[in-house]
Amino acid sequence: MDGINEAKYNSAFAKDTFLILGAIALLIVIEGYVVFTILSEAGSAVSPAIQGIYILFFGLVVGIETIGYMQVRRSIKQHMFDFKYYD
Numbered sequence: 001m002d003g004i005n006e007a008k009y010n011s012a013f014a015k016d017t018f019l020i021l022g023a024i025a026l027l028i029v030i031e032g033y034v035v036f037t038i039l040s041e042a043g044s045a046v047s048p049a050i051q052g053i054y055i056l057f058f059g060l061v062v063g064i065e066t067i068g069y070m071q072v073r074r075s076i077k078q079h080m081f082d083f084k085y086y087d
Helices: 006-045 048-079
Strands: none
Touching: 006 048
């Protein structure tokens, strides 16, 4: 890693990691609010089976998004020195 300030790169990568975690948290809060609002407004009109499907869907969406964000983080970490990402 010729001429690359590793401390600068590691610091910037840590900031990117916090941004990714913030985005994941924001998505969980927003999607949780949507699911909660749907289930609370519908009340007893929605059967418990459908409520379970909503909760399962919420979990799947959050899981898929989290995997996607972690793939982005891994890609940045893998290529940040190659592409001089933080210069």
